[in-house]
Amino acid sequence: MRKSVVAIVGRPNVGKSTIFNRLVGERISIVEDIPGVTRDRIYAQAEWLTTTFSLIDTGGIEIGDEPLLVQMRHQAEIAIDEADVIIFLVNGREGITAADEEVAKLLYKSNKPIVLGVNKIDNPEMRENIYEYYSLGFGEPFPISGSHGLGLGDLLDEVVGHFPEKEEETKDEETIYFSLIGRPNVGKSSLVNAMLNEERVIVSEIEGTTRDAIDTHLHRMIRILL
Helix, strand or coil: CCCEEEEEECCCCCCHHHHHHHHHCCCCCCCCCCCCCCCCCEEEEEEECCEEEEEEECCCCCCCCCHHHHHHHHHHHHHHHHCCEEEEEEECCCCCCHHHHHHHHHHHCCCCCEEEEEECCCCHHHHHHHHHHHHHCCCCCEECECCCCECHHHHHHHHHHCCCCCCCCCCCCCCCCCCCCCCCCCCHHHHHHHHHCCCCCCCCCCCCCCCCCCCCCCCCCCCCCC
């Protein structure tokens, strides 16, 4: 059956990759205390109670017209378009920022269910920090802590409650797995995009633009004439 898709979206350094890794149960996305580490879309399967779904980690959406920022925003927009439900993640220690408001404007246009997660609420005394986030207009903010795993159950209950009805089950075809490996700046990302015929990963002349391992599906029909 088709799995529902959830995208985690927000400005840089609010803890998207930490939440992503905790929900999928393993460290897939790179986590650092500096903004802009995640740039491409990262996909994995997550599960809550009896429901499995596809989860997307995205790079931080920033205000600016630098080529890399524009491409990161574009990747996040693709994830928003694919998602059935969006987790809008903010940093509860810093209050609402101009970048949060920029992300909110983008999400208003999506017409998708938005679940607002206020991250880094690491103890009960910090819960009062969530109230200002009502002003973003996405309903109840959910206080969570990615580093301690607090509040994620309530957040996921809300997320799963927005899933569409399950479609009929379809069988997966046999899959062959392969990796594309090489030194930096030899064109791996360009080749991946050409093979997929889409902008799956960011392409830049800057070495090390792609930092995470990117998993994706490639569908090709191969005909052998005998």
